[in-house]
Every structure is written in C-alpha cells, then in structure tokens.
Amino acid sequence: xxxxxxxxxxxxxxxxxxxxxxxxxxxPFSGYWMYWARQVPGKGLVWVSRINTDGTTTSYADSVKxxxxxxxxxxxxxxxLQMNSLGAEDTALYYCxxxxxxxxxxxxxxxxxxxxxx
Amino acid sequence: xxxxxxxxxxxxxxxxxxxxxxxxxxxxxxxYNSVSWYQQHPxxxxxxxxxxxxxxxxxxxxxxxxxxxxxxxxxxxxGLQAEDEADFYCSSYAGNxxxxxxxxxxxxxx
Numbered sequence: 001x002x003x004x005x006x007x008x009x010x011x012x013x014x015x016x017x018x019x020x021x022x023x024x025x026x027x028p029f030s031g032y033w034m035y036w037a038r039q040v041p042g043k044g045l046v047w048v049s050r051i052n053t054d055g056t057t058t059s060y061a062d063s064v065k066x067x068x069x070x071x072x073x074x075x076x077x078x079x080x081l082q083m084n085s086l087g088a089e090d091t092a093l094y095y096c097x098x099x100x101x102x103x104x105x106x107x108x109x110x111x112x113x114x115x116x117x118x
Numbered sequence: 119x120x121x122x123x124x125x126x127x128x129x130x131x132x133x134x135x136x137x138x139x140x141x142x143x144x145x146x147x148x149x150y151n152s153v154s155w156y157q158q159h160p161x162x163x164x165x166x167x168x169x170x171x172x173x174x175x176x177x178x179x180x181x182x183x184x185x186x187x188x189x190x191x192x193x194x195x196x197g198l199q200a201e202d203e204a205d206f207y208c209s210s211y212a213g214n215x216x217x218x219x220x221x222x223x224x225x226x227x228x
C-alpha cells in the first residue's frame with residue numbers, strides 16, 4: 001500500500017525548533033519529488049516546501065524561507081522538515097505529500113500537528 | 119506568493135451541477151497548465167481530483183471535470199451526490215519552483 005506517515009509534531013515554545021519526518025512506503029521514494037504543506041485547523045491549505053528526487057533542488061514559501069529546511073534520505077525512504085525560529089504563525093497541521101504530474105500532489109499523509117505556544 | 123482566489127462557498131442540489139472558480143494571475147494560473155484540484159472531507163487528508171487542468175487520476179469519477187480560461191480555472195461537479203460535500207482547493211505552479219494554493223471553497227449539497 002502506498003503510504004506516507006508523518007511524525008515529529010508537538011508543542012514547542014516560540015523561538016524553538018522541531019524536526020518533522022515523513023516515512024514513505026509502497027512506492028519508489030527516490031523517484032518522486034516530495035512536498036510539505038500545512039493547514040491551520042479550520043483554515044485553508046498552504047504550500048510550504050518541495051524537494052526534487054535527489055535533494056539537490058529545494059524551494060520554500062516566503063513565510064518560511066530562511067527558517068525551514070527540507071531534506072530527504074532516499075536510503076531510508078524518509079522526508080524531513082527542519083523548522084527553526086518557530087512562531088505562533090507556524091502552528092498548523094503539517095502534511096507531507098508525493099509529487100505527481102503538473103506539480104500536483106497525489107498521495108498525502110494524515111499530518112502531524114505543530115503547536116507553537118509558551 | 120499570493121493565494122489563488124476561490125469563492126468561500128458553493129452549493130447545489132443532488133443531481134445538479136456546480137462550478138467552482140479559481141482565479142490567479144498571468145504569473146501562475148494563466149501561465150502554466152499546472153492547475154490541480156483537491157477535495158478534503160472534515161478531518162481527512164486532501165485528495166487529488168484533477169491535475170494539469172483537465173486530467174483525472176485513476177479512480178476519480180468523471181463527474182469531476184476541470185477547465186481553464188485565461189487566469190481563471192474551474193472545477194465542475196456534475197450529478198451532485200451527498201458524498202461530494204467537502205472543501206475543495208485549487209493549486210497552481212507559479213514559477214521559480216513555487217506552488218500556490220487557493221483559499222478553499224466549501225461545497226454544500228442541499
């Protein structure tokens with residue numbers, strides 16, 4: 001079964017850091033671009049970041065550029081999102097997703113919740 | 119990186135058709151055939167319904183169709199069914215390795 005499972009979310013203080021992981025299974029992970037998106041409960045989806053197949057090309061939304069770093073370990077079929085200098089505005093459910101044709105996202109995990117609060 | 123513009127709500131009766139718009143600019147929707155649509159039921163992860171403006175992934179009913187004219191893309195749901203009630207989001211490639219989502223539309227089946 002094709003599956004993405006996020007982990008690493010939790011409660012963190014403002015200014016703190018968190019590293020999210022996304023374990024992929026059921027498909028050749030190294031052959032796909034991967035994405036992170038987030039959603040404040042009750043609000044809309046927001047694209048956060050994406051990475052190419054070998055990790056050499058990354059891009060970020062302006063709101064997280066310079067604070068978040070996307071990476072991947074193809075040997076371990078795992079996607080990461082290192083989040084630094086977290087603020088209340090980063091509180092959201094974070095999804096990882098698999099890239100498909102036309103910059104679409106065809107497989108999504110169920111998300112991991114990040115709460116930034118003192 | 120401005121969000122694409124969607125109406126906050128749309129509705130229709132069972133069996134009817136409803137169209138949801140997604141308005142961007144000449145830098146995103148108008149410049150690339152990379153518009154996607156996602157359906158999200160409460161408490162669930164988004165599901166890809168349309169990619170590359172008009173294409174349906176395997177398993178998506180042909181009641182769902184996409185189109186684009188200029189800077190505006192549209193999703194049409196024909197033969198509305200109760201299970202179609204959900205939030206719908208559009209997205210588009212915006213150049214420079216950036217992707218942008220719309221604000222979402224809550225579809226209500228009356």
